[in-house]
Amino acid sequence: MSDETIDDTDGTDVDAATEPEPEPKRTLTVTVDGRPFEAQPGSMVIDAAIAAGSYVPHFCYHPRMTPVGMCRQCFVEVDGPRGPMMVVSCMTPVAEGQVVRTDTPQVKRAQEGVLELLLVNHPLDCPVCDKGGECPLQDQAFSHGPGESRFVEQKRHWEKPIPISDLVFLDRERCIQCDRCTRFADEVAGDKLIHFISRGNDTQVMTFPDEPFSSYFSGNTVQICPVGALTASPYRFKARPWDLDQRASTCTTCSVGCRTVVQSTRDELVRYQGLDVESVNWGWLCDRGRFNFESIGSDDRLTTPLVRGESGLEPTSWTGALGAAARLVTEALESGGPRSIGILGGARGTNEDAFAWAALADALGVTLRDAQVGDGLPTEVLGLPRATITDAANAPTIVLLGPDLKEELPVLYLRLRDAAEKRRSRIVELSSVGTGLSRYAWKRFPYEPGLGAQAVSAALADPEVRDQLARGPVVVVAGRGNLAESQEVATATLASLLDGLTGAGASWSVLPALRRGNVVGALQLGMAPSEGAGGGLDVLRAAAEGRLELLVLVGSDPMADCPDTDLARRALAGARRIVAVDTFLTASSEQADVVLAAAAYGEKDGTTTNLEGRVSGVVAKVTATGTSRPDWMIATELGLALGHDLGFGSVDDVTDAIATRVPAYAGVTRTAVARNVEGVLTEAPLAFLPPASSSAGERNNYDYRLVVSRTLYDRAVGTATSPSLAHLAPGPAALVHPLDLELVGVSAGTEVQLVGARSSVVLPLHTDATVPRGTVRVRFQQGGGSVGELVDASTPIVDVRIERL
Amino acid sequence: MPRLTDANVTIAKEIIGRYPRPKSALIPILHLAQEQDGYVSEDAMRHIAELLGITPAEVYGTATFYEMFKFEPVGRYCINVCTNISCQLLGAWELLEHAEHHLGIKAGSTTDDGMFTIEDVECIAACTEAPALQVNYRYRYRVTHAEFDLLIADLRAGGLADEIPPHGTLARVRQRTPQNWADTGRTAQAEVDAR
Amino acid sequence: MTDTPTPTSYTVPGLVPTGPRLITARFDVADGFTYDGYVRTGGYTALRKALTSMTPQQVHDEVRTSEMQGRGGAGFPAGTKWGFLPPDVFPRYLVINGDESEPGTYKDRMLMELDPHQLIEGVVIAAYAIGAAQAFLYVRGEMALAQERLAQALNDAYANGLVGRNILGTDFSVDVTLTWGAGAYIVGEETALIESLEGERGMPRLKPPFFPAAKGLYMQPTIVNNVETLSNVPWIINESGQAFHDLGAPTSTGMRMFAVSGHVNRPGVFEVPNGITTFRMLFEAPEYCGGVRHGRSVKAFIPGGASAMWFFDEHLDLPLDKPTVDQAGSMLGSGAIVVMDDRTDMVAACWRVVRFFARESCGKCTPCREGTTWLERILKRMLDGHGRADDLATLLDVCESISPGLAWPPRQTTICPLGPSAVSPIASAVRRFQHEFEHYVQHGRPIDGVERHAIHGAGAHV
Ligand SMILES: Cc1cc2nc3c(=O)[nH]c(=O)nc-3n(C[C@H](O)[C@H](O)[C@H](O)COP(=O)(O)O)c2cc1C
Ligand code: SF4
């Protein structure tokens, strides 16, 4: 079907975002197989019929995509002006008084006829097909189909599964041409890289030759394929559906918190599927979140606690390790008092983990703590009037001031892209380099790193923007788009934006775009810096300056996460002792004196809080690796070893304690979380952003201003230890505008030296037309010459020279 | 493999200008590419995707739907013998068999010298003149076997070069965008956008 | 062998029910396709009349009065169709369907090659009547000469201020964009044509909700009309809608072009008064086809394009009148008549038509994509001498899955009528000549006395 997408790629003429339509309150009464049923106006007969309990077989219809009516399987009979008519229920809207019959002989004949035709060319390889056992086509054929095929001719033959991307295989012989994957690529992901080609009986799904379906969302096509035509390499031949055991959970790869179904067989995680919840992910997942379960079973996982001995870190018993850790705490308290201990972490764990560690810190009187290491925004952001994802996706105006959502919060990107494509929202983007949403933006205000305030003024002075702001609620998506720009500058830009919006009379709210899975939960549950104590960077500075007797890393990896690598390195060297709780030995935890092996997602129960403050459950589906334990348990036992009984005998105790002790979590009881597939929304106390100065300063004699930004695939441990994903990281590179590449005078791909005030790194130079001239963009955490060496967290911005080697 | 030449990019841009939305120019520009190279190359499809702001997969999806686009070189002369009902009734299969025999190739293939491709095609709208065929989409009516042999000889000798351009060239007269082009297309786009 | 159609094809004999030649008159004028030739023979007078002395509403009223039925196949009255445009929704588009590809159909190509200005004049008048911002003239890809002649004609028409900005000095402007397909029969279906015009694969849209008049090109109101339909418009404006109505029969007004091909002595394209002429007159009158070849008799004939149900000798005296033919269980469709004499192999004929639909299915609907190919393969297997006992039953069952009830007009499990069209020849031939099919199954060869064709290897998907 034709759509109304705008062909224009610069996105400047996105159509008017109209007022959000008033919720249709009225329902319609339709009769389905003799039973009256209240249906939503605008919904299709198939929705009503299924909701009313009459199953209508279908293949091409998917409730999250435009109906196309291709498979012709969903026939029902509807009374029309000229008697009963057979219609495809997926494209027939409900109407008042409609009489629908799903089981007349004519309907059954039509459905069986179509089924027989669908099977004409479908191979009979169910026994070796991944989909066998959970295949609607197989089920239909079993219950309704003729026993034996009358088709005696040769079936269609095509080369057996061909890889169409790094993660997805396509078996065209099994394809039933339902247009789901291709529609997904077009409508939902916006990556039109797979398409129907050829015609008629030769119609097949294909990519352009040599242009793979490299979409961050490719795994969804596997999930929605109604047959086994699309399979994902991490799951192929891993399990049979009837051997799978599954539980609903939440993805914690990023802070969107997509709901998932976690599936395992024989105590091994084998598959994550997206769960369709209205408020968050609509059933979608990004490929990183879908496939990084592989890391949980990685051979590199820590299986026992480690204690530093003569020959480095040596495995030990939990008693030994906890005793050693307790001794280090006691020594630190004795020699430097609670102010000589710093705790970083919590953003990678559950709410229970964060809360237990915060409780332990409270018991010990430790105030130096943070769930972030200079890679986010101040905690106060969480206290600003909070928007939900749904608020953002329905707001007439969305202002983006933060990271590339496609790279960092992919499913939020899908939701906002949908809002822009369906013309509900207009996007105003303020950023230093182009992002995935740039092409859908109504207006863009690019700015040189450090000078965001100027872009804010320009945007707010634009008469069209001012008109647009008057159209209704404005949602600001706020985060860190550039890790080379200091947190202060980013905060000041945000503050000036919010001031300006207030001044313009806009009613605004903020959706915090912080990245790490449970960063919001950790900050809300006690891992935020206490007032006046300074944040994660200050903890690192204290360590670097030798003021810390003990640094505790709870799933925190400053060497990888802190934008300022030098500071992280000095902090780890400067802390007298280090205790790390971790699932892997990282560049940070390998420097610890005691390493406590932690259980990972999928191995522990609990709750997590997403970026909108929505709390949902995570579940243990497999036994924890080795002797590893959940963080909350480690905190509790360490407390006991130190003579502090935190009172937690089970994870449920911690969940209950959160609900009773933390006001914002008052409604977040275990039953509420378990019952509500959408999760439970918490409210945050209102706060105001601290005033911050933002003087980026004149450009010095360095030519390029630095942007450091994340990509979906990087060398983060969860990705690096998932074999299917590890090789997808694009690798280290510096990116400049094509004309700047000419100016440097090298060809694309040549290694050059980026020289900063503090250090220099060698990186291959490539072009990126979305990088403005005079700016150089480097991807964070890609290995190779670490760009973190150039970043100085204490300066507002970073300027560099590009030198030929 | 060739992209569009600069001259053809100019023509392509003029064609795009005649439609309210760029993608509408896709099929005409695919013809342009086929006119340039005799077939539609992958590079040409990539280039067209760039010009229209769509993905190569979209170009490919549309291009492969239509029979006339070839993705590998074909003969200089594509001989399409209609075998549909009216022609079948009057000996089209016999003509096709004769053609295959005469050229020593099967329908759907090309002679070794790259001169001729034969195809067994559907109705070409010359039903009253059966059996009919087209050479590069130029008609030949009520073709006898002897006339077919003569036709091949003529084509080989270059005797029909004026009348029948090489495969890929359809109309030799192009619509121009004249002075008094009302530009209603653009107005239309503005109106669509205003909605 | 000539490159332009043989003149005999265009001769409308003066005998049998005569009528004026509305749209083929210029076929005999050597330079009728040029601008000078067209103007010299009275061209563009209707456009001047419409633009300078009539309101769009008056133009529309004339066409409505004429009750001209669309010539593309469905036969829907043009004036009524124009009236479906929702008021006040702009821009709206006019799309001219010159994708003529229905087997047997041969008339739009002649109109485009031999009288392109007449079409352009009709297009501009129609655009004026319906308030179209832009018109798209979509010509079948394989028609190189038609494309050249139309391109030249458009360039000349623009140069003479007859298309484009401020036509004839009035404040009416319309652009006509010449565009062409690339080989896909289904693109003749109007919603597929629109998809193709949008640069997409030509796959039909479901109606409802996508009725072109409401949601057509770029989801804007759109009128799709056939080439022959619009070629009649200048005459209607010059001579009045009533004058058109007075020609032909009240139930099928005006003159109409029919292409008669197959086993007749003088196949040709004739412009005849609608509803008055009978099939027999067309086939037998020396002024038309001059009888069945070799003095044989008619075994079957297709009255309106490959999609139509076949007719037999008892239908010869039916007039070429839409309601009459509809009632008799077929259609006049696109004016394509194919005559098969008594030596015709019905199974081979049936197969050939089915292969056409199998090859041309767009692939969108399961029943059409899978079913038409299956039908074709069974028939081909029969022809090849490998028929099976249950083949005939399977054929009819698959037909039933595509077109429940095997009724006419077909009911369909598909989006567009292409799939069900493949059922027509089977339903027709099997109903009447079941023994020929059975003979193939039993003996691996046709019944005695029919002509065999040198069909070789060519299934739908080789
Ligand atoms: C499968 C199919 C093929 C068609 N092919 C053509 C065609 O080649 N030319 C045409 O004018 N109409 C064709 N039509 C009819 C068009 O859909 C449409 O009805 C017609 O162009 C309207 O013009 P009219 O009202 O002037 O007849 C076809 C319809 C179908 C279902
Ligand atoms: S019936 Fe056939 S041609 Fe028509 S839309 Fe369906 S698949 Fe395409």
Ligand code: FES
């Ligand atoms: S589900 Fe309705 S046609 Fe496929």
